Amino acid sequence: MGHWGFSYIGCIWLLMLILPNLAWTRCKPQGYSAEGESRVLLAMERSGEVCVSLFSVCFSDYDLRPFSPWFFWLTGSFLLMLMYEAWWIRYFCSGRTLADFYGSFWGIPVAGASLLVLAFLLLAIYGRVLWLGLSSILLGIGHIGIHLRHRRSLSSRPALFTPGGKGPSLR
Template sequence: MFGHFGFSYVGFIYLLMLFIPNILWTKFKPVNYQNIVSNENKILLWLERVGQVAVSCVVLIFNDFNLKPFSHWSLWLIISFILMIIYGVFWIRYFKSKHTLKDFYGSLFGIPVPGALLPVLAFLLLGIYWKVIWLIISIIILGIGHIGIQWQHLKECEIENL
């Protein structure tokens, strides 16, 4: 329930799947992105930052996330990994696009704000996979902030017709 200390190679792989496209994104930010960032809710931004640090630490320091013998709990890991693959598809679509706000915030397979929702759900399922409460709490904090900010950006784009 609380986790066992040790390095998690699965957590490391998930963080790579998360960070690599985000690092590339810094060179290919959407056109007019700066216009909507200035209006971010400070509480959501604070929750996002705290959640990012907590999630990054928790997935690395608890070895509960590493692969174990197959059981009915493995389904949570499989679904989580599928969500991360779809997250990769989101980034491929974005990097092949014209890098507009619509490209970045537009739904993917009917999933709204996929750049925020997919990894948050994937990490939540990873927390459920081995029942590590610290990851579940951390990802809820991150999810409130990150999804909240992205949703705010999406609504602002729709209002301003960007």
């Protein structure tokens, strides 16, 4: 269920999440708009963000401990966070189109949403903290749901998400 206490691993994961998102506020994709987003999905996303942020730092169960098979969950979570950072690097080095933002990365659909949700879910499994696991699922339903809806709306209008309709595929 979790032991109260500060988690440096949770703090590192949050920094890996927050820093590129802060940079994104200055480098949004051309044509980006949050208009028309489902209020239900948005409420789930926001609630999940708050809970994931809180539960990832206030339980010490995520910090390193002697090696056991559980360590593979932490390793998987870390690899997913590294992939999330690589996805951001690709986005910032690209033309910053909506296709870049909502597209797949290494075969993972809507990677900007999927990778971080999976990373926090694996972190919850490693720490055996139910609250972070449930929060990750809540975040995933909202965040991935919103990204999928944006992606679906773009795929029928290619000229709106890349200059001249050329660029990375949304598939």
